[in-house]
Amino acid sequence: MQRLLIRQCLESEGMRILEAQDGHEALDLVANNNPDFVFMDVDMPGISGIETCRHLRARVESEDTPILIVTGADDQETIDLGFEAGATHYITKPLNWPLLGRLVKYMLRSADTYKELKSKEDHLRYLAYFDHLTDLPNRRSFTEQLRRNLVNSEKNEGQTGLIMIDIDHFKRINDSIGHERGDLVLKKIASRLQTCAAEIGPIASEYPGAKKTYPLDAFALEIARPGGDEFSVIVRNPYGEEQLNQIAEHLIDCLSEPIQIPGHTLVITPSIGIAMAPDHGRAPEELLVRADSAAYAAKAEGRQRARMYDSSIAYDSAQELSIEEGLRHSLLTTGLSLVYQPQVDLFTGAIIGAEALVRWEDEQGNAISPDRFIPVAERSGLINELGDWILNRVNADAKAYAGQLPSKMSLAINLSPLQFNQSNFVERLTSTLKQLEIQYKIALELTESAIMNSGDDSIGKLHQLRNLGFKLAIDDFGTGYSSLNYLRQFPLNTLKIDRTFVNDLGSESGNAIVNAIVSMAQALGLDLVAEGVETAEQATYLRERGCYSIQGYLISKPVPIDELARLCQHDFRATVGLDSEDG
Template identity: 45%
Template sequence: YKPKPVNWSLLGRDVQYMLRASNAFNSLKRQEDRLRYLAYYDPLTNLPNRRSFNEQLTRILKRAQRLNHSAALLFIDLDNFKRINDSIGHGRGDRLLVEIAKRLAGELREDDAINYFSDSNADDVDPRDRNTEIARLGGDEFTVVLSDVRDMRDVEGVAQRVIKTLSEPISLHSHNPVVTPSIGIAMYPQDGLDADSLVRNADTAMYAAKADGRACFRFYNEEMNARSVEQLKLEEDLREAMREGQLELRYQPQVDTLTGRVVSLEALVRWKHPIRGLISPGDFIPVAERTGQIIELGEWVLAEVARHCTYWETLGLVDFRVCVNISPLQFNQPNLVERVRHFLDTSGIDPARLELELTESAIMTDAKTNIDKLRQLNELGLDLAVDDFGTGYSSLSYLKRFPINTLKIDQSFVADMSSQDGVAIVDAIIVLAKTLNLRSIAEGIETRDQLRHLAAQHCDLMQGFFFARPLYPEDVPDALRTDYARDIADALRD
């Protein structure tokens, strides 16, 4: 063997070539790893993505079939995320999603084995090592797959834990939004034998949870499919109703406890369907909120209120106020203040004629930001009321800072005044309102006993069937001239 002489002049170039080749290889490998990661994982939350979820769910169902096990799919959607995202900004919205993912994974990791995989040959992984799979499908949709389910109560327990941990306020610097989840649950094998049907039915159950009030979970049942078809038809009919003028306003009087006079009215939307007759607001308002039609509906209500007020004023009626409900979706529009200002300018209505009613949960979703928005609305000359007070989660410290004028006691508390607890809650809200120098109004008054107690506790305003049902606009002038002082005095003497 005769060694080849080393060409020292070329050695440096050879080493440099090998180093460059090695670096290029490593760079390609990193890019390959990154692409593989992005193919199966969500880059924002680092949870498995839709592709990974679909593959995992298919394998889990195959394994469950082979081992004769049950499985559960939890389809999680964040309530009102779009309006929260628009309110706090998309950057903070992304950080909120990251925190939601951390909470979800952290909560379930406490006593569930969570593993993610994307290996196409992983069909035979021991199911005992992978009881729970979490994924983000996109947007504000997350899933949890539970394999080897032995008891439905275990599934309920997981759903309850998820709701509890995700519903805690999230600290994002100057914002503290509260995000609640609605969860639909589909069970294998009874609710679907394949991934597509299980996802479809869990999604249907999730919408049922939203329809039932949000921040809850619902198990799928076959009746939900019929309800989904009905909801789609209702959406189409509502769009037509708004085009064809099928919607009308009614006004329910609000009575001053001291004088017995009607001093304000609540505007309420009614839908007269040409075939189905009168459709309850409880049926179509959630549809309008879900589809975004509530924005157009809300603007129509304001325009109608302005038109009716102008007419009543021509009759010499000037001492009254109209309360208009503002939905959470309306309230969280970034340009809400500008829209309201434009309405006031173009309609010519006196701002003092209006009171905007906002739900407790809507203003508390991002309290720090909403304080400024409420202040701007108040500066336009509008009164502001917190509707359904006591059903949400108002912090007293925030309540003192909100530029509001009225606390409206939810009718569920008034209806429960036959119990000591119900009376205590109502009395506490009245005292709180007086302490904060706010008007108090109780809704849902139907009996003389309710009237007597509320009047004795000096609740400022009262509203309910005891005085009047919601009235047609043409009946409002007579109501504004009605005196209920004798009814109140008689009730106090009983």
Template identity: 40%
Template sequence: MLRYFTIRQAIGVILVFVFLFASASITAYLVYDRYTFSKQQLKSHIIQTVRTGAQQQFAIYYSDTDVLQQSLDELLEYPTIEYAVVYDRLGRMITSRTQDKNQQLPADFVQNRTNGSTLDITQIERKSPLSTSTVLEISAPVFSLVNPYQKNISRKAFGEQLAQARNQGAQNILGYYVVGVNLKQLRQTLYGYSAKVAATCLLLCLIALYLTLMLAHRITAPLASLAQLADDIADGKLDNTFRTQGSGEARRIADMLNLVLSDLSSHKAKMDVESHLLNMKVDERTEQLSRRNQELNQAVQQVTQAKDRMRQLAYYDSLTSLPNRQLFTEQLELLLKISRREQSNIALLFLDLDNFKRINDSLGHTAGDMLLREVGARLSDCVRESDLISQCFDGESKIDVSRLGGDEFTVVLNKLDEAKTAGIVAERLLESLQTPMLIDGHEIVITPSIGIAIAPQDANSVKDLLKRADTAMYHAKTTGKNNYSFYSSAMKETSVGRLKLEADLRRAVERQEMTLYFQPQVNIKTGEISGAEALIRWNHPEHGLVSPARFIPLAEEMGLIVQIGAWTLLEACRQCKAFHEQGLKLPKVAVNVSSLQFNAAFIELVKQVLIETQLEPKLLELELTEGVIMSNAKSSVQALHELKKLGCTLSVDDFGTGYSSLSYLSRFPLDELKIDRSFVIDYDKSENSASLVSAIIAMGKSLNLRMVAEGVDDIAQFHFLRKQGIQIIQGYLFSQPLPSEEFAILLADSPFEQQIEEMIRT
């Protein structure tokens, strides 16, 4: 059947193409002939209009536009004529008409008679001056028997000359008719004719095609039956017989094929029985194999899932889903081997979050975990593929950003072109954490310190490279945090010294190396000491007095500030009690409170210290910075009220450097504001600085708070603050911080009254 239809289809396709081609050719010929005839008919009509007689000659000679426009209107009755123009013998336009009455020919329109002589009728195709269509422009001269060079001929004389010239047979050109035929519209008028011709030709072709296919079918019918039989045999259908009409070769072939089919049919029946039995056995075995294969697939899937879970637990951090220390170490070792072989550089960026412990202590470990996840996500988004990062042993693991534990993260930059590229990435990492994070309803900004080590110039092993990057990170912390540092050999000694200082600091409290110094706060109206600030000092057995600016940040990082702060509070209260027992009346002692101390446990600590030292609560003043009380203003209000209930006085230290809200300041139960020393030092730098100090003082007074200026070191500052109404001053102008023994002598002598009188007189 396939072979029969292929032959028949081939014949049919050939005939279709033949008849379609013939139909198209005939249609094209007839349409083109009609198109040519239409153009010739238009041309004949134009010539007939131009040469209708003396009326045209009169009108052109005398430029009678009314007569000429009537003539042109007759031409424009043909819709295919787009415009018609009459020129005089010199080519000057006399009048024109267009199909659209509102449309005018352009002023620079010029007759084009480049082809033929002045006596010929010319025709050219050109772009229409009225539209974008193409027009066939026909130019026909108007002849006259009157000589056009005679001027001022009357109509009567013109007519007489026409009569005389007619007898003489002279010919002169009076002017030209120019007609533009729109070829597009001319073709559109033939669409209906084309459709009729095409339909007639197509109908004749279809009739001829049908008759031809019927004839082909009668000729190929026996072949079709034979092809059908062959297809049935190929499909295994042996019960059919070959049938054909007539006699001769086709009948003999049919008889032989039917005999062969009979034998094949009996053989097929026997084979079908045997095949059925075999298929039953195969189906049984296939079902067994399918069940076992399904069980095996389930087992493999379970093993794969277990392997993936074990790998996830072994190589990835459960909190952030970042690579952990194990995967980081294995992959970095592989990268170092590759870099040595390819002689390329690797940069290791070691990140540690600044003051992260404060987040855990103040908001809890759940908030800390949320913050770590957000930090991990931001770092991962920040590191681009173009920075690239790792070659992995399994093609999937990446250590571009890893979490080694706690608040420590690493970034590895592979195949580094130059060291400054690592600095660019570090700046991008710093920038990514500048946007505040919303953690458990709190807006938090966490900053990192980043240390950068380059392999192989800084180290060749994972252990050494980590150590160098860690050293550089600690150097970044000591230089102000929220920045990055490249490792240098000079940092090694600093790192060793820092480690020793950390070890000494852990044992400093136990060895009683910490001591308190006291700096007086002087009332400049009475000259009396109105209080003292307790300042901790570390008397190191080898290095002597260590600056608080050096060991306080270190204690905060190590988590020792709470222990040191508790010792400072207890020792300040004991010493104040001792001063009073010696008969030295110290109105109050001020103790600084670290941000890491200020929590619920701190209130209980103050209670216990006051009970243990038996110090009157009003003699204890607690100094907190703006940042501490404003970090969580609502909880701070409650905590400060509880401290106030104990009888303690409360002071805001370093006021003006934070972001206090006046609405919250009015709600805090404060007693005192201490103007930061930076404002005191810079008061004379500009009018704005002095105005700012004045505004702070005015605000404090409006809130009925005691104002204290700290960091006053010279007489000019004294006079400025006295003029602004400050009563209490603390600074080197009166005394530097003193040990308790020397401060006791200062309390007994009260030497400031005379000093203040002398300064006022100067």
């Protein structure tokens, strides 16, 4: 009779009612129908309402379902038992029928509010610990995973491997196909890493020494995306460095397979750094620094490879610090100097420009290669000070030898991509120019990758530089994008043909590449300078194809400013294969 009245009361409020005869039937009913609300008596056949409540709360599907229990015993002990079992609310008999429907509606609204709050909490937890693009653990989660693994491995006298994966030239890929498609590539990389990890697990026992130290079930891989184009793999209980190297090689093979996205088939390659605890550190920060150092070494060795951290990398780090300290000191004192490699007009034999190149000798008189100290300057932040020093020195040399240098010649300065891509680069350069009285045309030489990496932002910067009076040249042309669509948008003056293509002149492929570059420059209305010219035959071929000027050992090696001034008085027509009456 009571169930009938309850049904009528709740149906009058617009609710659909399901009934059970006892506790066992109630459990089945809830499991099969997933109701929004459960209302039951403490006293029921089979199992009591309190026991039924306890069973319901033990199930995932009903752990948050609001449960109202009714009891005829208005005593604190029964009520406490009900709440301990998981009841949401209770009422006592006799029931207040007018209030019952309102109470149930209130409990349903409260349940909806709770679910909404719980959903927001779950979402916040997801945002805090997972990368929204790839659904992989983020940097925060990764750091906690690494710390947890290191603690466990030290407790169990085990090992933890850390594999840091950096995607080669990803910014270039991202900027060339757009950020939306770049994000799609990152998602595919994440998916492929998960597939690779699933493949590695079952074959872990096949690695040398796999069964000698740990049981197979102690081995595991945990993937994360700390940020950007960087991914990480924590290897729980690896069997040694050899196994970690083999895992890394497997990852390289997996990631180097072509990736298909709408409109593109891309081949991406990873550079991988590996470190292992406790051999390379016991704290997360130590292991991270060493795995990152190993990844940087892998890039320096040619990319698309893996490198295990070792003492030579530690030595390189110490050497880099020494170079940074020495360079910082030389910027304030002496040790830095400039040499100039002249550029000759192939139709007149006259010097029309020169490229300024920085040289450095440390306090012991040792010559440090620019290939060593320029990257250090970039990573340490000294590149801006070095750039200011070069511009000031070029200006000082030009003023000192103004009467001995051709009035229309240009002096070229190489720009680091790091300099150019800094947001305040143009403002900083403008401030430096205000302090100088430059009498000669200054050409700024940039690599293709430097201007391609920033897309539309580069176009704006290049226009600003042209407005400041600089000539703009693309150095080492042909080794980067060589995109006609991009280049036509850039306010450039000159393309410089890379020396590797000049060296190949005489071969079918070498001639074809140079011819294509000359045609591209002519289509864009750009001047051409060929680098690395060493023979008169090369000079003749370039002139006949429409390249107007060259630099290289055929003319001169890089020389100090006084020697450049002397060379400017020389006639190079015979050197470049011109007859005396030509030009």
